[in-house]
Amino acid sequence: MQSSVTKMVDRFGVKPGRLWIGGAWTDVDERFDQIHPATNEIVTSIADAGTGAVDLAVAAARKAFDTGPWPRMGAKERKKILVRLQARIEDAKEELGYLQTLDNGIPINFSLNSRVSANMTVDIFDHYAGWIDKITGETFPRYTDAANLHYMTFRDPVGVVGAIIPWNAPLVMFALKVAPALATGCTIVMKASELANLAVLRLAEIVAECDLPPGVFNLVTGGPATGEALSTHPGVDKVSFTGSAAVGERIMAKAGSNMKRLSLELGGKSAVIVFPDTRDLKVAATSIMSLSSTFLSGQVCSTPTRALVHRSVVDEFVAHAQQQISAVKFGDPFDMTTTSAPIISRRQTDRVMSYIETGSAEGARLVFGGDRPGNELADGNWINPTLFTDVRSDMRIAQDEIFGPVLSVIPFDTEEEAITIANDSVYGLSGGVYTTDLSRAFRVGRAMHTGTVGINGYSLMPNSPAGGVKRSGIGREGGWATIEAFTELKTLILNLDA
Numbered sequence: 304m305q306s307s308v309t310k311m312v313d314r315f316g317v318k319p320g321r322l323w324i325g326g327a328w329t330d331v332d333e334r335f336d337q338i339h340p341a342t343n344e345i346v347t348s349i350a351d352a353g354t355g356a357v358d359l360a361v362a363a364a365r366k367a368f369d370t371g372p373w374p375r376m377g378a379k380e381r382k383k384i385l386v387r388l389q390a391r392i393e394d395a396k397e398e399l400g401y402l403q404t405l406d407n408g409i410p411i412n413f414s415l416n417s418r419v420s421a422n423m424t425v426d427i428f429d430h431y432a433g434w435i436d437k438i439t440g441e442t443f444p445r446y447t448d449a450a451n452l453h454y455m456t457f458r459d460p461v462g463v464v465g466a467i468i469p470w471n472a473p474l475v476m477f478a479l480k481v482a483p484a485l486a487t488g489c490t491i492v493m494k495a496s497e498l499a500n501l502a503v504l505r506l507a508e509i510v511a512e513c514d515l516p517p518g519v520f521n522l523v524t525g526g527p528a529t530g531e532a533l534s535t536h537p538g539v540d541k542v543s544f545t546g547s548a549a550v551g552e553r554i555m556a557k558a559g560s561n562m563k564r565l566s567l568e569l570g571g572k573s574a575v576i577v578f579p580d581t582r583d584l585k586v587a588a589t590s591i592m593s594l595s596s597t598f599l600s601g602q603v604c605s606t607p608t609r610a611l612v613h614r615s616v617v618d619e620f621v622a623h624a625q626q627q628i629s630a631v632k633f634g635d636p637f638d639m640t641t642t643s644a645p646i647i648s649r650r651q652t653d654r655v656m657s658y659i660e661t662g663s664a665e666g667a668r669l670v671f672g673g674d675r676p677g678n679e680l681a682d683g684n685w686i687n688p689t690l691f692t693d694v695r696s697d698m699r700i701a702q703d704e705i706f707g708p709v710l711s712v713i714p715f716d717t718e719e720e721a722i723t724i725a726n727d728s729v730y731g732l733s734g735g736v737y738t739t740d741l742s743r744a745f746r747v748g749r750a751m752h753t754g755t756v757g758i759n760g761y762s763l764m765p766n767s768p769a770g771g772v773k774r775s776g777i778g779r780e781g782g783w784a785t786i787e788a789f790t791e792l793k794t795l796i797l798n799l800d801a
């Protein structure tokens with residue numbers, strides 16, 4: 304039998320059934336269960352905020368923004384609080400890593416050490432704390448001798464932010480919303496994913512220890528109804544949402560009523576183009592396959608799920624990819640040698656399996672995987688790494704975001720054809736190019752209609768922007784672009800003739 308994961312609940316003294324609103328912990332009667340994807344055991348019961356608690360949280364954030372000290376505080380004083388928060392997160396980073404694995408089954412080695420670890424959370428707070436005393440406006444030359452008018456701009460905080468995050472990287476998602484909101488002087492109501500609450504609840508406890516004025520940061524837990532109550536609330540000025548395109552579209556459709564500002568970080572169907580002059584085809588194939596087979600098992604928005612491979616090297620690419628999966632190890636997510644996450648829910652497992660059936664039915668060639676491991680893993684949501692080749696761009700497995708361990712290999716003959724296939728998608732989140740020809744890398748990278756493109760590798764850092772075009776969203780997270788997204792430009796006109 305695969306070991307139980309619930310032992311970790313007692314180890315970390317989780318106190319899950321409460322919400323942080325207006326500077327105090329609040330209980331609600333409604334609860335729901337958080338289930339662990341590796342075993343389908345109930346981990347704990349979580350408070351279901353619903354409309355009533357969202358109203359309270361937004362009212363607290365509204366009051367803190369409209370009349371509280373936070374938006375008006377000096378940069379030095381505000382920065383001091385963010386730096387304190389960053390230090391406390393650093394102190395708790397191991398515990399946070401374990402809680403994230405208890406939330407979503409990401410193997411503990413990745414939860415502690417990868418780009419979704421608390422280390423990255425600390426770096427994101429560090430980055431945004433650094434902006435606080437550098438959020439500047441402009442002054443403009445006097446336009447005409449006819450008037451002694453002087454113009455200057457300020458970047459004011461956008462107001463009350465409703466932040467809604469997905470389940471797959473709760474530590475980093477929390478930081479990507481809370482750090483820029485606090486840095487710019489906004490107040491915030493954060494909603495965790497109903498599938499992954501514990502790491503975020505622990506982060507809220509840490510925020511609670513950092514002397515923020517009451518109502519500046521609020522946390523609610525709950526499902527779609529709670530998210531909808533928050534994202535449509537008239538007291539919210541901006542929604543910062545990361546999640547699926549379907550929910551993002553719904554939020555956008557309803558945001559018009561009070562002209563909410565929106566940042567939407569949505570899904571993807573990213574293409575990576577592998578040319579035959581790639582320096583090391585084995586390295587390229589292994590790293591592309593490992594993003595679908597290890598870590599979060601393809602449950603990452605930016606995963607390259609379409610490998611566009613030059614026809615002359617398809618067989619070699621597929622052989623290297625097949626070798627890579629011998630490194631895959633399923634099992635106890637708290638074992639440092641486990642390499643791959645389970646699928647987040649039974650429902651999503653069924654959905655991925657049905658895409659695998661569709662791929663075969665559409666005529667793609669299943670090279671390996673396509674099934675589920677049995678025996679001691681049968682209670683969990685595991686799917687073996689799966690690779691299809693001979694995939695055509697019009698097939699559903701080449702068009703839809705599957706969000707699981709399924710890689711589609713699409714052969715191409717010319718650079719132009721590769722670009723056309725890469726751009727034949729409703730999504731435009733990320734992309735990649737493998738080649739040693741820098742001119743080609745530049746040409747193709749520029750021609751791919753996506754928010755980011757990695758040349759011979761892909762990694763995101765807190766100080767550079769990432770986000771999507773087309774159905775992958777609106778706005779960017781990282782660097783100055785985010786400061787702009789959490790502020791409003793205010794022009795002050797000084798009439799010296801008066």
Ligand code: NAD
Binds near residue numbers: 545550554
């Ligand atoms: P999801 O859209 O199902 O849920 C995301 C959040 O939205 C959850 O907190 C959920 O409770 C809430 N929600 C659900 N219905 C809502 C509604 N009607 N109104 C308001 N909120 C609502 O997504 P998920 O399954 O948690 O995450 C997977 C998706 O997130 C994938 O599509 C993935 O590509 C995307 N994602 C994108 C990025 C990015 O940076 N672009 C990062 C991570 C994940």
